[in-house]
Amino acid sequence: MTTVVAQETVPPDVTPGSGQAAPQVAGFRQALALLRPYRPSMVVAFAFGAASTVLAALQPLLVSSTVDGFAGGVPYGALGLMFALLVASATLNGLEQYVLQRSGERFAFDTRQRLIRHVYRLPIGVLERRERGDLVSRITTDVSQTRSILSSGLVELATSLITVLVSIVMMALIDWVLLALAALAIFVVIVAVYLIGRRTRPAGLRAQNAVGDLATVVTRALGAIRTIRATVSTTREADSAVERAREALDAGFAVARLRAVVQTFSGVAVQLLLVAVVAAGAIRVAAGSLTIGQLSAFIMYLLLMATPITVFGGLVSLLGEAFGSLTRIMEIQAMEPETDTPLTALPARTTPGEPVFTLRDVSFRYPRRTENGSDGEAWALRNVTLDFPGGRTTAVVGPSGAGKSTLFALLERFHDVTEGEIGFLGEDVRRLSRDELRGQISYVEQDAPALSGTVRDNLLLGAHTASRERCLEALRRVNLPATDDFLDAQVGEVGVLLSGGERQRLAIARAFLADAPILLLDEVTSNLDSNNEKVVQDVLRAKDGTQSIIVIAHRLSTVVAADSIIVMENGRVVAQGRHEELLRISPLYRELAHNQLLA
Numbered sequence: 001m002t003t004v005v006a007q008e009t010v011p012p013d014v015t016p017g018s019g020q021a022a023p024q025v026a027g028f029r030q031a032l033a034l035l036r037p038y039r040p041s042m043v044v045a046f047a048f049g050a051a052s053t054v055l056a057a058l059q060p061l062l063v064s065s066t067v068d069g070f071a072g073g074v075p076y077g078a079l080g081l082m083f084a085l086l087v088a089s090a091t092l093n094g095l096e097q098y099v100l101q102r103s104g105e106r107f108a109f110d111t112r113q114r115l116i117r118h119v120y121r122l123p124i125g126v127l128e129r130r131e132r133g134d135l136v137s138r139i140t141t142d143v144s145q146t147r148s149i150l151s152s153g154l155v156e157l158a159t160s161l162i163t164v165l166v167s168i169v170m171m172a173l174i175d176w177v178l179l180a181l182a183a184l185a186i187f188v189v190i191v192a193v194y195l196i197g198r199r200t201r202p203a204g205l206r207a208q209n210a211v212g213d214l215a216t217v218v219t220r221a222l223g224a225i226r227t228i229r230a231t232v233s234t235t236r237e238a239d240s241a242v243e244r245a246r247e248a249l250d251a252g253f254a255v256a257r258l259r260a261v262v263q264t265f266s267g268v269a270v271q272l273l274l275v276a277v278v279a280a281g282a283i284r285v286a287a288g289s290l291t292i293g294q295l296s297a298f299i300m301y302l303l304l305m306a307t308p309i310t311v312f313g314g315l316v317s318l319l320g321e322a323f324g325s326l327t328r329i330m331e332i333q334a335m336e337p338e339t340d341t342p343l344t345a346l347p348a349r350t351t352p353g354e355p356v357f358t359l360r361d362v363s364f365r366y367p368r369r370t371e372n373g374s375d376g377e378a379w380a381l382r383n384v385t386l387d388f389p390g391g392r393t394t395a396v397v398g399p400s401g402a403g404k405s406t407l408f409a410l411l412e413r414f415h416d417v418t419e420g421e422i423g424f425l426g427e428d429v430r431r432l433s434r435d436e437l438r439g440q441i442s443y444v445e446q447d448a449p450a451l452s453g454t455v456r457d458n459l460l461l462g463a464h465t466a467s468r469e470r471c472l473e474a475l476r477r478v479n480l481p482a483t484d485d486f487l488d489a490q491v492g493e494v495g496v497l498l499s500g501g502e503r504q505r506l507a508i509a510r511a512f513l514a515d516a517p518i519l520l521l522d523e524v525t526s527n528l529d530s531n532n533e534k535v536v537q538d539v540l541r542a543k544d545g546t547q548s549i550i551v552i553a554h555r556l557s558t559v560v561a562a563d564s565i566i567v568m569e570n571g572r573v574v575a576q577g578r579h580e581e582l583l584r585i586s587p588l589y590r591e592l593a594h595n596q597l598l599a
């Protein structure tokens with residue numbers, strides 16, 4: 001039971017989509033704020049990077065003494081020390097990369113987790129106006145792009161930029177010929193790194209596949225978000241998506257390990273190529289074009305710039321893309337989620353005959369569909385006053401666009417009324433917890449979409465712990481095959497592997513299984529043949545007295561036996577009564593019945 005909170009006022013109507021502040025294009029400031037939790041890792045990575053640079057800077061001294069020492073025989077000691085230093089320096093650099101890549105993966109997981117939970121809680125109105133694929137790509141691709149700010153961006157940029165610029169200027173001042181040779185050597189290193197780097201592709205592919213799976217799961221859920229909300233499965237579905245994000249995390253860790261190896265190899269390769277420059281420099285010294293001192297200095301600067309330059313190339317453009325992605329992520333984070341702060345407890349159940357839902361002067365207008373708002377002024381519902389009695393079957397009929405589905409959307413609180421009030425057992429629905437209210441309702445939406453997965457997955461959506469026997473019983477009641485094979489059958493994306501009628505009956509079976517006190521059925525018999533329509537009607541009738549059923553139907557044959565029929569037109573209720581009564585008093589109902597050869 002929800003705790004009662006003493007508060008007199010009903011919360012203001014929150015128009016879906018309001019409260020969205022569009023952030024400006026993100027830059028270093030936003031990136032630094034976002035990366036605050038990962039600062040310790042960045043500091044550790046920077047320490048590894050700095051230590052690696054210090055070791056690398058020591059080498060020119062050894063190089064110069066080695067060159068001088070060659071005159072008196074091979075200086076094995078100095079050569080050995082030089083080799084040890086270059087391996088240590090390259091290893092430290094590899095460690096720097098590993099720490100950066102690892103924290104990049106952690107950042108991606110944390111950000112995805114936050115985004116998934118946030119997007120799944122966005123108001124229905126906001127989700128319906130956004131492209132699902134776009135939302136998915138923000139959670140997947142954009143997070144990956146943003147990760148590179150951490151994994152290969154800021155620390156590297158800081159350490160490499162100054163080093164490279166100073167080194168090039170100084171080398172140009174010393175010797176143009178040697179600088180040209182160095183450029184050639186660096187080109188060779190880049191090719192070598194590319195060749196070794198190709199070996200990381202299978203692991204990279206695994207990471208991308210995991211991200212692709214995540215996109216599929218999230219798209220599937222967003223495609224049926226009403227059903228997920230109505231069945232109060234939001235947290236469960238979000239958890240399943242987070243599981244996929246975790247797979248991406250594991251694959252990302254594997255890539256991080258390989259990249260560390262690549263960095264180490266490329267580091268060693270750079271140092272070995274330096275030996276070639278040393279040799280060429282020695283020739284120029286012998287020819288008198290260069291002094292030993294100049295050569296030493298040149299090599300020193302070459303050492304300083306060689307490694308950063310192998311990673312520097314793509315860095316600037318990478319950061320540009322990453323900041324764009326960061327902006328897209330921040331746009332999503334700035335959106336207001338659907339808040340669920342109950343102000344009062346869910347009322348107790350009523351006795352049959354008393355109203356479950358009461359609508360008092362309810363008007364509703366959708367947020368604008370177009371930028372210029374040309375269709376934003378039309379009211380989907382206007383001054384609707386109605387009671388839906390408990391334990392009875394109420395049918396809602398009317399021409400297409402009359403506002404029938406909108407009425408259901410308001411009962412489920414997918415939207416809140418623009419004017420007027422909807423009561424649930426006497427309490428304003430805006431004072432109740434959305435999840436608890438939805439927990440009282442089994443809602444089968446128009447077109448009865450199914451979630452990709454098995455028939456069993458679909459049945460369990462509304463009753464997470466239902467036994468196999470109960471699932472089979474629910475299938476039997478709607479005339480679907482009550483077999484284990486069918487329970488395990490895949491339904492395809494949005495249920496495309498089922499016929500329209502099977503999909504509708506599966507949705508009805510799910511609603512039965514959930515066994516909530518209120519059943520909302522939106523146009524659920526439109527695809528059924530007359531035999532199956534009768535099966536569903538019989539089951540509905542059997543429920544009479546224990547469940548309040550509200551059903552929207554185009555086919556009047558489905559609803560002639562209803563306790564009460566509401567006739568709607570242009571967002572208004574134009575008549576209400578039983579079938580025979582309406583045939584007498586409502587010209588619109590008579591016309592609908594006449595067109596369907598019922599009268």
Ligand SMILES: Nc1ncnc2c1ncn2[C@@H]1O[C@H](COP(=O)(O)OP(=O)(O)OP(=O)(O)O)[C@@H](O)[C@H]1O
Nearest residue numbers: 128366367369380399400401402403404405406407
């Ligand atoms: N998400 C939405 N955003 C903006 N306008 C909408 C939205 N959904 C419905 N409308 C508009 O609201 C009005 C009522 O639509 P609604 O779906 O409630 O009608 P309906 O009686 O259920 O129709 P049908 O029998 O064809 O399902 C229509 O004019 C429709 O275009």
